[in-house]
Amino acid sequence: xxESSERQRHLIIDExxxxxxxxxxxxxxxxxxxxxxxxxxxxxxxxxxDERLRVLELIPAPLASDSLAEMEEEEHPAxxxxxxxxxxIAELFEELADDDAAxxxxxxxxxxxxxxLESVADSDELRELLEYPEDSAGGIMTRELVSVRxxxxxxxxxxxxxxxxxxxxxxxxxxxxxxxxxxxGVVTLRDLILASPSTSITELLEDPVAVVPVxxxxxxxxxxLSRYNLASIGVVDDEGRLVGRITxxxxxxxxxxxxxxxxxxxxxxxxxxxxxGTTAGAIRSRLPWLAVNTITLSLAALVVWAxxxxxxxxxxxAAVMPVIxxxxxxxGTQALAVTIRRIAIAEETAAxxxxxxxxxxxxGLVNGLLIGGLVALVALALPxxxxxxxxxVMIAMWGNLVVASTLGxxxxxxxxxxxxxxAVASSIFVTTFTDLFGxxxxxxxxxxxxx
Amino acid sequence: xxESSERQRHLIIDExxxxxxxxxxxxxxxxxxxxxxxxxxxxxxxxxxDERLRVLELIPAPLASDSLAEMEEEEHPAxxxxxxxxxxIAELFEELADDDAAxxxxxxxxxxxxxxLESVADSDELRELLEYPEDSAGGIMTRELVSVRxxxxxxxxxxxxxxxxxxxxxxxxxxxxxxxxxxxGVVTLRDLILASPSTSITELLEDPVAVVPVxxxxxxxxxxLSRYNLASIGVVDDEGRLVGRITxxxxxxxxxxxxxxxxxxxxxxxxxxxxxGTTAGAIRSRLPWLAVNTITLSLAALVVWAxxxxxxxxxxxAAVMPVIxxxxxxxGTQALAVTIRRIAIAEETAAxxxxxxxxxxxxGLVNGLLIGGLVALVALALPxxxxxxxxxVMIAMWGNLVVASTLGxxxxxxxxxxxxxxAVASSIFVTTFTDLFGxxxxxxxxxxxxx
Numbered sequence: 001x002x003e004s005s006e007r008q009r010h011l012i013i014d015e016x017x018x019x020x021x022x023x024x025x026x027x028x029x030x031x032x033x034x035x036x037x038x039x040x041x042x043x044x045x046x047x048x049x050d051e052r053l054r055v056l057e058l059i060p061a062p063l064a065s066d067s068l069a070e071m072e073e074e075e076h077p078a079x080x081x082x083x084x085x086x087x088x089i090a091e092l093f094e095e096l097a098d099d100d101a102a103x104x105x106x107x108x109x110x111x112x113x114x115x116x117l118e119s120v121a122d123s124d125e126l127r128e129l130l131e132y133p134e135d136s137a138g139g140i141m142t143r144e145l146v147s148v149r150x151x152x153x154x155x156x157x158x159x160x161x162x163x164x165x166x167x168x169x170x171x172x173x174x175x176x177x178x179x180x181x182x183x184x185g186v187v188t189l190r191d192l193i194l195a196s197p198s199t200s201i202t203e204l205l206e207d208p209v210a211v212v213p214v215x216x217x218x219x220x221x222x223x224x225l226s227r228y229n230l231a232s233i234g235v236v237d238d239e240g241r242l243v244g245r246i247t248x249x250x251x252x253x254x255x256x257x258x259x260x261x262x263x264x265x266x267x268x269x270x271x272x273x274x275x276x277g278t279t280a281g282a283i284r285s286r287l288p289w290l291a292v293n294t295i296t297l298s299l300a301a302l303v304v305w306a307x308x309x310x311x312x313x314x315x316x317x318a319a320v321m322p323v324i325x326x327x328x329x330x331x332g333t334q335a336l337a338v339t340i341r342r343i344a345i346a347e348e349t350a351a352x353x354x355x356x357x358x359x360x361x362x363x364g365l366v367n368g369l370l371i372g373g374l375v376a377l378v379a380l381a382l383p384x385x386x387x388x389x390x391x392x393v394m395i396a397m398w399g400n401l402v403v404a405s406t407l408g409x410x411x412x413x414x415x416x417x418x419x420x421x422x423a424v425a426s427s428i429f430v431t432t433f434t435d436l437f438g439x440x441x442x443x444x445x446x447x448x449x450x451x
Numbered sequence: 452x453x454e455s456s457e458r459q460r461h462l463i464i465d466e467x468x469x470x471x472x473x474x475x476x477x478x479x480x481x482x483x484x485x486x487x488x489x490x491x492x493x494x495x496x497x498x499x500x501d502e503r504l505r506v507l508e509l510i511p512a513p514l515a516s517d518s519l520a521e522m523e524e525e526e527h528p529a530x531x532x533x534x535x536x537x538x539x540i541a542e543l544f545e546e547l548a549d550d551d552a553a554x555x556x557x558x559x560x561x562x563x564x565x566x567x568l569e570s571v572a573d574s575d576e577l578r579e580l581l582e583y584p585e586d587s588a589g590g591i592m593t594r595e596l597v598s599v600r601x602x603x604x605x606x607x608x609x610x611x612x613x614x615x616x617x618x619x620x621x622x623x624x625x626x627x628x629x630x631x632x633x634x635x636g637v638v639t640l641r642d643l644i645l646a647s648p649s650t651s652i653t654e655l656l657e658d659p660v661a662v663v664p665v666x667x668x669x670x671x672x673x674x675x676l677s678r679y680n681l682a683s684i685g686v687v688d689d690e691g692r693l694v695g696r697i698t699x700x701x702x703x704x705x706x707x708x709x710x711x712x713x714x715x716x717x718x719x720x721x722x723x724x725x726x727x728g729t730t731a732g733a734i735r736s737r738l739p740w741l742a743v744n745t746i747t748l749s750l751a752a753l754v755v756w757a758x759x760x761x762x763x764x765x766x767x768x769a770a771v772m773p774v775i776x777x778x779x780x781x782x783g784t785q786a787l788a789v790t791i792r793r794i795a796i797a798e799e800t801a802a803x804x805x806x807x808x809x810x811x812x813x814x815g816l817v818n819g820l821l822i823g824g825l826v827a828l829v830a831l832a833l834p835x836x837x838x839x840x841x842x843x844v845m846i847a848m849w850g851n852l853v854v855a856s857t858l859g860x861x862x863x864x865x866x867x868x869x870x871x872x873x874a875v876a877s878s879i880f881v882t883t884f885t886d887l888f889g890x891x892x893x894x895x896x897x898x899x900x901x902x
Contacts, residue, residue, distance in 0.1 A: 038679055072797075162644070162645050170641065172623050172682060196613070229700035251703065253677070256796060264789065264792065266714065267717075269789060275793040276797055282789070286782070290778060294829070297774045300777070304769050308767065311766040312763055316756065323751070325773055341715065346523075347457075352727075363730060401741075
């Protein structure tokens with residue numbers, strides 16, 4: 001968000017607040033009506049619950065429903081909806097696209113869902129959409145299809161669209177289906193417009209480069225749409241019948257949500273946590289991983305405990321420990337981040353993927369030697385230290401960085417092969433293991449060569 | 452990538468390899484021609500350099516140029532291009548969209564760029580595109596505009612498009628400009644098709660919800676396009692003249708690249724590093740941060756060094772240190788990840804953003820108390836420890852988690868306010884600071900209460 005647009009946004013929010021406080025209904029509506037639904041959604045997100053409800057009840061239904069659909073899930077637009085009168089709910093649903101309607105209802109508790117659905121006219125269709133898992137193709141598709149007969153020519157197809165598709169919002173592609181609703185092909189609006197009027201639809205028809213089954217994971221749908229630069233993609237059932245479509249804007253939303261999930265998982269935060277959620281939610285989402293980490297770190301503590309006598313005699317080792325642990329963690333996290341991202345986006349054979357482990361081994365060898373040397377120099381600069389101490393520190397640091405770097409690539413690849421998201425808690429296990437190994441090396445070498 | 456499509460991909464790659472080895476030119480072309488350019492790009496990425504070049508020289512120019520444009524930047528498609536004969540280069544550029552052409556040339560060294568540009572017909576236009584920074588709106592836009600006169604009606608506009616826009620690939624919106632090329636508004640293809648034939652363009656014309664200046668950062672362009680669910684957006688110069696357009700597929704690519712950048716920066720990897728780049732590149736991208744971290748961790752080592760006598764008398768403290776450091780790092784990273792992501796996507800006022808710090812303080816207080824208690828219990832289970840030792844460990848752990856959690860939110864917000872990417876190396880500084888503070892607390896308390 002650039003600074004000037006941020007300033008504008010705040011001016012708009014302040015003005016809506018002022019009008020709400022002054023309680024001048026006509027002015028509120030007049031001020032809010034020209035806003036784009038996405039901008040109004042943004043304003044609503046900054047108001048209190050009762051203020052939101054008032055604005056949404058005052059303004060025309062099309063703007064109210066679009067703004068609700070554009071609000072962040074974390075701001076619970078569905079709960080606002082559930083607080084409205086049944087007539088207003090019916091009015092808003094009349095205006096909502098079916099996928100947005102299903103997303104909103106899907107956020108509610110089952111009893112609330114039932115209550116809202118009772119107010120809605122086409123509730124059967126919504127109920128069907130609600131049955132698909134939220135993160136599947138079915139969960140993000142719209143059933144509001146745009147299709148023409150395969151026997152038409154370009155002019156007839158355009159006429160057909162004028163007659164039947166004027167209530168369809170944003171579409172970019174026309175799907176052509178046979179009598180059994182099986183997808184025959186697609187025609188882009190561009191091709192339809194550019195074709196000479198008498199061209200038959202079958203000539204314009206392209207094999208769809210990809211269709212997605214209704215149960216495909218949304219992340220995979222995003223990858224396909226992005227791979228083939230498609231503005232929209234058809235969704236088919238088990239028998240190849242066209243049941244819905246997914247457009248690029250759904251996919252951009254998916255990419256954004258998946259990115260958040262990946263970064264949070266990487267940092268050992270449960271992906272249930274909402275970025276602007278409650279404090280209690282944040283506590284619950286993080287505590288389990290901290291508890292797991294307490295147990296894993298206790299293993300590292302046990303290693304140190306085993307060398308208690310060595311440390312009593314040479315307390316400087318305790319000062320070197322955090323450097324070993326910190327740098328091992330850092331190098332491991334670097335290798336982890338590169339490997340996790342590589343797994344997420346690069347399309348590779350197993351051999352290519354495993355080659356990452358060799359690469360990280362060499363990175364660890366080189367960087368370990370250089371950083372080990374640097375740490376040894378720092379250690380030798382301390383008073384009363386002998387060259388053997390420098391050597392021990394250097395070898396421990398070197399070995400630790402080699403293990404950290406190699407493990408940072410190895411661990412997520414193994415997790416992915418086992419069908420586990422490679423980001424989940426990788427960093428806890430890699431950093432604990434490097435602590436453990438680094439201390440063992442440092443204290444083991446020290447007790448052999450320095451005492 | 453689902454398993455079955457991954458298997459298909461490998462079969463295709465193996466077959467191309469076999470045909471190349473058998474050296475049967477006609478078969479290679481016949482097998483490769485029906486592939487989608489994105490799929491062929493994928494095949495090329497798995498071949499050796501000389502094999503890639505052979506395939507690209509054999510196949511028709513449109514397929515070759517589209518596949519080059521779809522190859523990952525890391526695979527250096529531009530270098531393949533630079534190795535071709537001038538006539539072939541000219542032929543391929545004839546087929547390339549100008550933004551793809553500029554991206555390819557932009558990857559080359561200046562002398563190479565010059566050599567390639569000499570083979571290209573419209574090199575002046577390309578030179579102009581090349582002047583925009585790679586990550587600006589100008590750097591990702593195409594100048595291949597689709598526009599109509601504002602005086603036309605729907606039928607005339609469609610005729611105009613048939614006449615002038617048939618060489619324009621993938622477009623979804625028609626831009627309407629005045630005589631000075633200033634953007635008057637946009638008409639979506641959907642509206643153009645659905646309008647009755649005699650409707651005048653001015654009636655269909657919508658104010659563009661957003662236009663972007665040519666120097667806007669690409670990440671910001673992505674945010675706007677995604678905010679308003681636009682398939683394409685106009686790019687204007689200082690005087691409001693339409694100079695190009697950006698489509699949703701460019702934005703999906705940007706989002707993917709920026710996600711990689713964010714995750715790598717978060718893990719202290721230079722964003723110059725390519726996921727499948729060379730080992731030398733990986734070494735160079737990570738070494739500087741490891742060196743910085745060596746220095747910051749030396750401060751933590753100094754704290755421990757200052758309490759050398761305490762540790763000599765009570766070596767068990769050295770065993771508690773890695774638990775304190777590890778959990779502090781973990782809690783700090785959790786708060787960091789949530790805050791960095793929140794800054795990246797949530798549109799908030801300054802007050803809302805600062806409220807994250809308070810939230811994290813409370814998370815730290817609660818989780819610190821619980822985890823501190825757990826660690827104290829583990830510590831007390833060791834032989835020969837007294838309750839005061841348990842108390843010291845608990846308070847040190849608690850204080851450390853409070854600081855880690857709070858700092859994890861505070862640090863990136865301050866960085867962002869100062870105009871620095873909040874992800875850059877945040878984790879190095881937060882983990883070092885929590886090490887330092889945690890050790891000070893543990894060893895300070897121990898020397899006061901346990902000796």
